Amino acid sequence: MIEVIGVPGSSEYQAALLIRDALTKTWRGIDTSPAGEEHVKIAASVKLSGQKVSDIDVVVAGLFRTKRYLVPRSNAKDVDGNSIVGAKVRVRSFVVAVEVKEHSSDRMRIEAGGINVKYAGGWKSATQQNDDQAHALKGHFQDTTRSSPWVYRCVALLGIPELPRTRGIQQPNAGAVASLFDGLEFLMAAATVLGIRKINGEHAISSGNEELMEQVLSDGLFQQLRPSSLDRRRMDRIASRPEVARQLGSLLGKQRVHLRGHGGTGKTILLLQAAYEAFLDRGVRSVILTYNTALAADIQRTIALMGIPSDGDAGGITVRTVMSFMYSWLDKLGLGREGDIELSKYEEECREANEYFESGAAGPEEVARIRKEHHSELGFDAVLVDEAQDWPQSEADLLATLYGGSAIALADGFSQLVRGKATDWKSSVIGEPRDGERSLRDGLRMKASLAKFANALADEAGLQWKLSPSTEAPGGRVIIRIGRYAQMDDLQRDVLASAIMDGNMPVDLLHCVPPSEVKSNGLHRSSALAESFYRKGWMAWDAVDELTRRNFPRSSEALRVVQYESCRGLEGWITVLDGLDEAWQLARNSIKTLQSAEHLPAEAADAAAWLRTMIPLTRPIDTLVITLRDRDSRMGQVISNVAARLPDIVEIQH
Structure with missing residues (x-):
């Protein structure tokens, strides 16, 4: 055959x-x-x-x-x-x-x-x-x-x-x-x-x-890729050619483009729209860099469905994880060992590379030679940086040396710091035009009621955080239940049936799970939630495993499962946040440990944990499902207060 x-x-x-x-x-x-x-x-x-x-x-x-x-x-x-x-x-x-x-x-x-x-x-x-x-x-x-x-x-x-x-x-x-x-x-x-x-x-x-x-x-x-309804909406948005994307596309690769906004304001999609415009109009070849392996796979799926070339000589768009991309450069410069990424030494190696250029040991001629000899891997006209606020400074400085500050476009999330101090990107474009700067305030992903819920939760938690609810997408609902989603067969079936009735496919759903729902056999990791899907005969893209999330889901029948730390930039028609109170507590504990050396008050860790929680809360489009381990937890109390304020939006199931 x-x-x-x-x-x-x-x-x-x-x-x-x-x-x-x-x-x-x-x-x-x-x-x-x-x-x-x-x-x-x-x-x-x-x-x-x-x-x-x-x-x-x-x-x-x-x-x-x-x-x-x-x-x-x-x-x-x-x-x-x-x-x-x-x-x-x-x-x-x-x-x-x-x-x-x-x-x-x-x-x-x-x-x-x-x-x-x-x-x-x-x-x-x-x-x-x-x-x-x-x-x-x-x-x-x-x-x-x-x-x-x-x-x-x-x-x-x-x-x-x-x-x-x-x-x-x-x-x-x-x-x-x-x-x-x-x-x-x-x-x-x-x-x-x-x-x-x-x-x-x-x-x-x-x-x-x-x-x-x-x-x-x-x-x-x-397997032939088949776009789901959510895929088609995303593809239509990228191909819609809005005026702001045309403006930014004309600047891409020549002048700094800088987008700022909270989660859910469409930063990543606008960067993709601009890259698509630059590809169509000028044959620009762009690379999108992200720390989030699951997001890289998600973007690659969209690029594949749209038939946009990645390595074409007439331009295109590709996506790489940041460390893989930078280690490729370190290897070509003779400063690193290809494929041998050591997190503990990574920032130090980037600093050494910067010193290498500052000393005159290498310069623009060598960079140009490497980009030409390794065109498919490194020969890009524009570099698009996702979550730019969270890069190590030495890494950002090295990227600016390799491609020039003006060739770099940034998507910068308000209040979305995960790794520490915000990155300084301005020093590489001092004195240059600022035509490419945009501040995004409208909630473009979520239906209006979901934005109202996110705003109310941020207010209840004491955050200075707000989205403008969409006037073009009314509706949206929030479901709250106590327990583990992996054990809620009835709710799983209701959620999937609701999505399909709305014309969506299983791949259009997004599920976030905490570490307690993940196990490892030494070779790969799996989630209890994906295993519950398998028992029903459903397919899953269980991206709690590192190798799985490097490859995008090729079947529209696969339900997506990620850990909370991998959800940035992703979206789901229905998004399930399993054990959200556990995720909040883990974030608080890790932040408190980092801040202990600085003798900051406990309230600072609480606020930082709430800000981090706003990332998964802005992933849904139509429906948000939240499960809590303890209704009396701090998260449980906040959500109960929000539910009382928004009874028409929030449904607490028992």
């Missing part, structure tokens, strides 16, 4: 069909054989999340339980460099990352076994790009399968009918095919990059054993 996944019409999808046809002609009947015997999946325009490279033109994976062979015609070598032309090579399984290029021969150079193609900005290595994609794909499967398949690579040069030859030898001798390729040429081009190995005494192409390849073939990247 052969399956092709993707949206017809693109060059990537056309390449996927060419690969399908090539394999079908090579092995008769492979397209109609049972999946239990031989199964090939070909996905076009694949989006990855949590990797340094986000876009792969085509991913091909296959598992053959029947005996399928190839007989190489030329250029085939084993891992020791010996020719195996004319020998039988068994095809057991394969995973291939394919980069598609449509350049004509006069815009292509093949040198030292590598392919370079010409763009408006100069020559770029398609081979290096494809190699980076293969590493990213391997990293993706390590996250999702907890194992490591052997990933091959191949560049499909669809702009030329056949590869050139030098003294009768095809160039390059591995890792590429021209447009008139067959199945033998495709698989041998991919496999001979690293050489053909021997398995059980015979030459073989294999990416992994049957168990691993079954996991690969069932991976979510081979």
Whole structure:
């Protein structure tokens, strides 16, 4: 069986069909054989999340339980460099990352076994790009399968009918095919990059054993993404092209853009709108940096659904976690060890990098060289910073040195400090225009009643915090119950049914849980709530696990579960805050510990904990469900008082 996944019409999808046809002609009947015997999946325009490279033109994976062979015609070598032309090579399984290029021969150079193609900005290595994609794909499967398949690579040069030859030898001798390729040429081009190995005494192409390849073939990247109602609303907002986004988009990458506002005022979505405008109008390539891995995955899902390129040479939008991005730079500067992130040393390493530049050991020329050589990973025109108020100062200073203060756009949350002192970003744009500054006050995410509830709770807690309720979105409700949401089967079913009746999908719901609801077996973490969903036969994106939250939910049937610390920037049509009083108490305790050295009064920790609590309280759109462990807790008392003030909005269930 052969399956092709993707949206017809693109060059990537056309390449996927060419690969399908090539394999079908090579092995008769492979397209109609049972999946239990031989199964090939070909996905076009694949989006990855949590990797340094986000876009792969085509991913091909296959598992053959029947005996399928190839007989190489030329250029085939084993891992020791010996020719195996004319020998039988068994095809057991394969995973291939394919980069598609449509350049004509006069815009292509093949040198030292590598392919370079010409763009408006100069020559770029398609081979290096494809190699980076293969590493990213391997990293993706390590996250999702907890194992490591052997990933091959191949560049499909669809702009030329056949590869050139030098003294009768095809160039390059591995890792590429021209447009008139067959199945033998495709698989041998991919496999001979690293050489053909021997398995059980015979030459073989294999990416992994049957168990691993079954996991690969069932991976979510081979599932067609389907937007939910909430996805469509978010996509429509980004593509709506409001005037303020046009204004900010015209400045992005050239002048500082700075958005400030409470949670729920639309800072992140406005940054995305501006990035989309800059991409459409000027071909700007932007990267969004966030500490929140779950938010990075959420944004990547939206980008994937909209078909916005991430690594395109004509611009695009990608998203990276901050530390991963900065460690890439530290590695390229020779100041860090790639992939070895040590939180205790991170700020110190950023300070050392700043000193490296201040001493003159490196300068703009080296930065420009690195950005050009590693274009897919680091070559961005604009850098969008989420939760900018919470960055370590050394990290912010280094980013400004690498890209310039004017290329940086900020989303800055009022009263949303989690890590300590607010970051100074102004020093990198002293004396420059301030046309890109905007203060956002209206509650754009929440329906009006939810904003009123948040305002009332902040007032009851003694905070100077307020949102302007939306005049365009009336309604909204709050449900309060005592206990653990994982044990409230009736409420779970009512909440899901309500969302679906409103035209939403399970993925449109957001569930926040405290640490007491999370357990670990040493390999991965899971939540009691997700387990309660599984028992009902429901799907879940259980992002309390670090590797899970690096990859966005690819099914709209998956209910999202995150810990409180991962909820910033996310939203849900219905948002469930499980054990909110426990989350408040934990925040208070951690803040009190940090503040003890400064001899601050207990009231300061209380106020900081309330401010932190306003973050999850501003995640819902239509309905907010809060469960409390103790109705007599401080949080329980505050909510009871708010419920008395707003009886038409708040429903306390028993």
